[in-house]
Amino acid sequence: MNTPSFASKNDLAAKQVSFTQLSANCWAYTAEGDPNSGVIIGDNAVMVIDTTATPAMAQDLIARIRSVTDKPIKYVVLSHYHAVRVLGASAYFKEGATEIIASRGTWDLICERGAQDMQSEIERFPRLFAGVETVPGLTWPTLVFERDLTLHLGGLEVRLKHLGPGHTQGDTIAWVPSQNVVFSGDLVEFNAGVYTGDAHLEAWPTTLDALLALKPHRLVPGRGPALMTPEECVKGVEYTRRWVTDLYRTAQAGVAAGKDLKAVFSDVRKVMDPVFGQVFIYEHCLPFDVSRAFDEASGIKHPRIWTAERDMEMWRSLQD
Numbered sequence: 536m537n538t539p540s541f542a543s544k545n546d547l548a549a550k551q552v553s554f555t556q557l558s559a560n561c562w563a564y565t566a567e568g569d570p571n572s573g574v575i576i577g578d579n580a581v582m583v584i585d586t587t588a589t590p591a592m593a594q595d596l597i598a599r600i601r602s603v604t605d606k607p608i609k610y611v612v613l614s615h616y617h618a619v620r621v622l623g624a625s626a627y628f629k630e631g632a633t634e635i636i637a638s639r640g641t642w643d644l645i646c647e648r649g650a651q652d653m654q655s656e657i658e659r660f661p662r663l664f665a666g667v668e669t670v671p672g673l674t675w676p677t678l679v680f681e682r683d684l685t686l687h688l689g690g691l692e693v694r695l696k697h698l699g700p701g702h703t704q705g706d707t708i709a710w711v712p713s714q715n716v717v718f719s720g721d722l723v724e725f726n727a728g729v730y731t732g733d734a735h736l737e738a739w740p741t742t743l744d745a746l747l748a749l750k751p752h753r754l755v756p757g758r759g760p761a762l763m764t765p766e767e768c769v770k771g772v773e774y775t776r777r778w779v780t781d782l783y784r785t786a787q788a789g790v791a792a793g794k795d796l797k798a799v800f801s802d803v804r805k806v807m808d809p810v811f812g813q814v815f816i817y818e819h820c821l822p823f824d825v826s827r828a829f830d831e832a833s834g835i836k837h838p839r840i841w842t843a844e845r846d847m848e849m850w851r852s853l854q855d
């Protein structure tokens with residue numbers, strides 16, 4: 536059998552972008568399973584949640600925002616640290632951005648592994664890093680918070696919350712309580728692969744419970760379509776929970792039985808292929824996901840750093 540092409544190297548087809556109004560002030564920027572962004576338009580300023588991967592790629596999102604408002608894009612929120620989410624941040628300075636906001640956990644990840652993650656993700660996602668030469672370097676937050684930060688865009692209250700670890704140690708959601716809208720970042724995915732290469736799998740379901748306690752009526756996941764009813768929001772959370780729990784329980788069982796990584800990868804495929812095998816970036820995510828699940832089940836609680844070299848070594852060992 537031929538080795539599958541690495542990560543998303545062959546995913547080169549353009550996706551159909553949607554810019555969907557969720558409420559009086561909230562919008563979702565989605566693209567058929569590509570990373571989503573969120574937009575909140577207040578009385579006097581705009582907030583963007585996740586920037587796209589490069590300043591060049593960010594121009595389309597900026598154009599969509601400018602089609603509905605000329606207010607300054609003052610706030611840029613990083614839902615977590617992955618290069619594909621954050622390296623477009625510099626594009627917003629020309630649009631009025633004064634603050635790049637992240638949790639303490641995200642700041643720590645940038646310090647620890649920002650450069651390695653940047654090179655790793657550029658190698659994984661050539662299409663999403665179009666215009667990579669426009670990236671001036673790592674994205675550094677200018678405002679860092681621990682658990683909660685409340686901002687007012689004029690009279691509109693926006694709460695940024697670190698509910699706990701999950702997709703990464705620093706995941707941040709943006710919540711507009713007056714309209715029951717949540718932008719979850721990659722804490723929640725729907726009808727797309729759930730990347731867990733830097734995850735805290737045991738803790739993730741508890742963090743999802745905290746998100747559900749907000750009772751969102753609209754939810755923008757990290758990937759997949761915007762969820763437009765309370766029932767759809769629950770469905771998206773439970774989709775993510777099933778991915779995470781099926782993955783981690785299978786890895787735990789394999790490690791307890793003394794199996795090696797490749798054997799656990801085979802076990803996980805038997806469980807997850809029938810349920811998730813056709814969703815966007817499934818084949819990209821699964822080797823990274825099983826590697827992290829195997830590590831955590833083996834007692835490695837802090838995710839190991841992915842480098843371009845480690846990526847390829849892992850991929851070949853599992854796919855050959």
